[in-house]
Amino acid sequence: MPRNKIWGKTDNSMEKEKAIMRERYLPKNARVLDLFCGNGEMYRRAYKDKVIYYHGIDKNKIHDTELCELNNNIIYITHHDLKDFNTFDLDDYGSPWKQFYIIVKKIPAGEYTFFMTDGLVMHQKVDGEVTKFVSGTEQIPKGMNIPGLNRFYIDIFGTMLKDLERRYGCEIQQAKYFHNERRSVYYWVIKIKK
Numbered sequence: 001m002p003r004n005k006i007w008g009k010t011d012n013s014m015e016k017e018k019a020i021m022r023e024r025y026l027p028k029n030a031r032v033l034d035l036f037c038g039n040g041e042m043y044r045r046a047y048k049d050k051v052i053y054y055h056g057i058d059k060n061k062i063h064d065t066e067l068c069e070l071n072n073n074i075i076y077i078t079h080h081d082l083k084d085f086n087t088f089d090l091d092d093y094g095s096p097w098k099q100f101y102i103i104v105k106k107i108p109a110g111e112y113t114f115f116m117t118d119g120l121v122m123h124q125k126v127d128g129e130v131t132k133f134v135s136g137t138e139q140i141p142k143g144m145n146i147p148g149l150n151r152f153y154i155d156i157f158g159t160m161l162k163d164l165e166r167r168y169g170c171e172i173q174q175a176k177y178f179h180n181e182r183r184s185v186y187y188w189v190i191k192i193k194k
Contacts, residue, residue, distance in 0.1 A: 014180055018091070018117070018187055019045035021178070025189040026050065027086060027113050034089040035073040035099055036117075039063050042091060053084070077102050087113045093185060095120040097160065104168050109194050111173075116188040120153065153186070161190070170194040 023046050030051040037043065037056025040063025047054050056068030057076050069076075077099060088103055090096035095118055103114075154177075161172045174191040 015041055021189055022046035022115055030087045031085045032087045033085040036091045037062055037068050082106050083108050089115045091117040093117055093119045104164050111193050114190040118186045
């Protein structure tokens with residue numbers, strides 16, 4: 001199976017749990033930037049009528065033209081000021097580490113909540129190849145094949161969080177996760193102070 005099929009496949013089996021996580025950890029006065037808004041399932045379940053402000057971005061489909069825009073999220077976060085948001089939803093199913101790093105680098109001092117869906121462990125299970133971000137945080141040669149690399153996913157994610165603290169002067173105040181039944185996708189809430 002080609003890699004883009006693995007990375008592009010969505011698994012909506014955990015929608016209820018993802019919505020519960022968002023509701024439970026949503027900050028007061030939440031101003032949400034949803035970078036993978038799609039058909040608006042998380043908006044309807046977790047954000048509608050519960051947040052001060054919501055803006056959705058998706059490059060393929062959007063659920064409401066008044067709340068969302070069709071755009072590449074990397075281009076959006078690179079070219080827009082993010083100071084009006086305190087909550088970022090990165091429901092990617094691939095691996096949203098690049099978006100996470102760009103946002104943390106750009107945001108001003110304050111407290112922020114991130115909801116992340118990370119499918120990196122699926123990539124690790126399929127081919128054991130070290131990705132650019134894992135290479136950068138773990139100092140393992142990029143492209144190296146390490147069978148069973150997925151067993152170290154939580155440690156790799158933790159190292160990435162420590163790397164963010166070191167690079168951008170933020171403090172990880174909370175990091176909680178759950179995973180799907182196959183342990184191929186992990187769902188995170190991360191609260192940081194910068």
